[in-house]
Amino acid sequence: MNLRRDVFQAIADPTRRTILLLVASQAMTAGAIASNFDTARPTVSKHLQILTECELLEQKQNGREIYYYINAKKMKEVADFIEPFRKMWDDRFNKLENIMKAYKPKK
């Protein structure tokens, strides 16, 4: 359960969200990602480390370079976290609707 909480902490940070957006369009090296930010390189590295630990990013060696890829499966899981909450209310309201459709006012 702790790991999951970390995922939400990971995407709560605006810099990390920007990194995810960048990498979503194409796999990138740490250097290429860092060139998009004014912040120091080690700061960006730290963000990349957190995102990788949460499995939102994956690393792949390509020759001498390490490229960062987005983990689509994990991202989808996180995007869907609100869905069970919505489903709970939807079920409840469907029940309400069915009951009231069959409702006959008492005299």
Next chain:
Amino acid sequence: MEQKTKINAEEGKQDLVITREFELPLELLFKAYEDPEIVEQWMGTKVLKLENKNHGSWRFETSNEKANMVFQLSGVIHEFSPNQRIIRTFEMDNVPFGVQLEFLEFEKLTDDTSKLTMHIIYRSAAIRDEVLKLPFTYGINMAHNQLEKVLSKLK
């Protein structure tokens, strides 16, 4: 297919909005919130008290037989305007989420359809996110329990 129930929860905010359109006339939708017997049916809860008036209060009791637990839900009704609006607080006993403020707006769309807008405000953004994640976490636990069941049968 468009979803009937929608949730709008902006990141970092301490509130959320639930909207739902019903194939019911406004009066019937409101009645589902007003009549204790009907509330019991769709909420799956026992209504101990429901004072439908300004400055009234309410108390429900829900029992989970599987977990052998009883949950008390309660709050005060700040405003009760038939077929228009209910403003109330909501609190569940023995959970660390505290009290939440709810604005329920009932709207007529056509003679046979209506809309409910539920604006819920939590004490903090962190608490809102915990509440949002509850059914999600519950789902994961359920899946885990089912897996355990299957595994125990294999032994």
